[in-house]
Every structure is written in structure tokens, then in C-alpha cells.
Amino acid sequence: MSRTASRSRATKETSIEVSIDLDGSGVTDISTGIPFYDHMLDQLGRHGGFDLTVKAVGDIEIDTHHTVEDVAITVGEVFAEALGDKAGVRRFASGRYPLDEALIDIALDLSGRPHVEWHVEIPESLPLGTPAFDPQLAEHAVASFATSANITLHVEMVRGRNTHHIIEATFKGLARALRDAVRVEDGAGVPSTKGVL
Template sequence: MNDQAALRRGTVQRTTAETDISVSIDLDGSGTADVSTGLPFFDHMLDQIGRHGGFDLTVSATGDLHVDGHHTVEDVGIAVGEAFREAVGDKAGVRRFASGLYPLDEALIEVALDLSGRPYVVVDLPFGEVLALGSPPFNPEMAEHFLVSFATSASITLHVTKRGGTNTHHIIEATFKGLARTLRDAVRVEGVGVPSTKGTL
């Protein structure tokens, strides 16, 4: 195991014609997040990943917000997923699976994931009236797009299901907090070998 893997850190720089993004993550951090994407509500959600995941997470992103937030949210999801995949390394000793139910007032979200190395995403997060959040506005539909982009780039299996809820803010925030907690549980080191009959993940 090299020093980078032992430290469980990942760093990604992603630049396209639409966005310029820098991400770093330390899976064994103190839950400190430093996030700036130009979308305050999205920043607040990414902060949940660091804080409730126990990760040190830094995200700096500039994008074509004059078009809308789609490219920024998508590319941040890709970059955070790639950094997470780098940080988790060969997954030796990790718990691998995690799941739970996460409430926020009337909202209740179920999250289950597997650090499988096989990206597969199922998201069932229906909203009533879709209301943009924050200024510049974050389109709630982009929450699912972030989850898909993140999980695909991180090479994990992810299922997210809304069990209840009417407040859009609560539904999305419970989702991000639930993702953070399940990631925290899944990357917990509790053994030495890779938790797979294949010997690799």
C-alpha cells in the first residue's frame, strides 16, 4: 500500500469548456468542508458530505452559471466521485456495505450503497412542486443528477429512495446527509483483506 492509499486521500482537477473544478478529499479527516461552486444551496449540500461523512472536503468550482447550474453540478459530481475513488484505494479492510434511514423533520430518506467497483444507481426522489432553491437557483432535479454523476465516477452501487416528505429542502438535505453517513460507514476499516470473494473490488 503506497502512502497516498494509506492516507486515503484523493485529489482531482477537472477542466472543460463549461467548468473548472478542483476537489480534494481525506476520508480520515475531521469533517471540515471548504466548498465554493457559485450555487449557495449546492455548497450547503456538499458541506453535509464533509461534515456528516467525517471527511475533509475541498471543492472549488467555476462554471457557466449564466446558462444554468446543470454543468457545474454534473461536473462537481464527477470530480468528487473520482477523488473519492482515488481516496478509497484498493478498499482493503473496508466495511464495504452500508445503509440506513435518515430523517429531517417530515422527510425520510433511505440510502443503501456498496463500494462494489460496479457503478449502478437507482434514485427515487419524487418532488411535488419543483421549486428552485437559493440564489443563483439550484434546480432540485439536479440532486439526482449529482448522485448519478458521483456514484458512477466513484464506481459504487447506490440506491436512494424517498420514504416520505413534502418539503423540497428537507428531502434533498436528508439525502445528502444520508449519503454522507452511509459513505462514512462503508469506508470504515474493520479488517485487512478486500471484502470480496473475487479478491478485488
């Protein structure tokens, strides 16, 4: 059974096309017009083992917020669609993920109940890249993705000083936890006493 999905989203602020293959090999093709965000989405696909394509055009001359949010929502929606009924998935995953001095804890549940706990103190920092990615948007991107994907997600920073490292460790950690949670275990049904997720 193919676990793939694609979706287009168009508003007055953005035009987005996303496709995903949860059983891919980590091949990505990302273009949002925001190089730092492209780098983070590349981490999501590459370390998640997902084939991920994101093509977005947005009003980044005004602000990068609209593009970051709308892309995260769309990626979350295609992730949820590709999961289907979640039969056989491991469902839960957690881990502690380092990048140099930064250390991030991730725990998630493909529960069908969107909830995000974000406990990450982003240091005062200049925006990253050109056009600029405001580091404060990292929380919004992760939360928008998790909410649209119907995931319960906890993100906690254990330590960190460098803004780039903190955000990148978060995206890599999220990717690895998702990779573990979506793994299908032979002979398993939907991992819930309710019978549905």
C-alpha cells in the same frame, strides 16, 4: 496509509479543483457559485467525516447544470481514488435518515460496479437559492457522484413534503452511509470473494 486524493478538471464550461481525505474530521471548504449546492456538499463532507475541498467556477450565467454535474463527477473520482484498493473497508452500508417530515432510505455497496436506483419524488418546487439550484438536479448530482465513484447506490424516499428537507436528508444519508462503508476493520483484506473490488 493515507486515503487522500485531489484532482483538477477543466472544460469549456467549468474549472474545478477537488481534494478529499476520507479519514479527516469533516472539515469542508466548498465554493461552487451555487449556494444551495455548496450547502449539500458541506453535508457530504461534514456528516461523512471527510475533509473535503471543492473550488469550482462554471458558466452558471447559462445554467447551473454544468457546474453541478462536473463537480459531482470530480468528487466521485477523487473519492474512488482515495479509497485505493479498498482493503479492510466495511464495503456495505445502509440506513434510514430523517430531516423533519422527510425520511430517506440509503443502501450502498463500494462494489466497483456503478449502478444507481433513484426512487425519490421531488415535489413541484421553485428553484432553491440564488443562483438557482433546480431541485431536479439532485438526482443528477447523486447519480453522477455514485457512477464516478463506482458505487452501487439505492436511494428511496419513504415520505416527505418539503423539497429542501428531502434533498438535504438524501445528502446527509449518503454521507453517513459512505462514512460507515469506508470504515476500515482491523485485520480484514479486500471484502470480496474475487479478491478485488
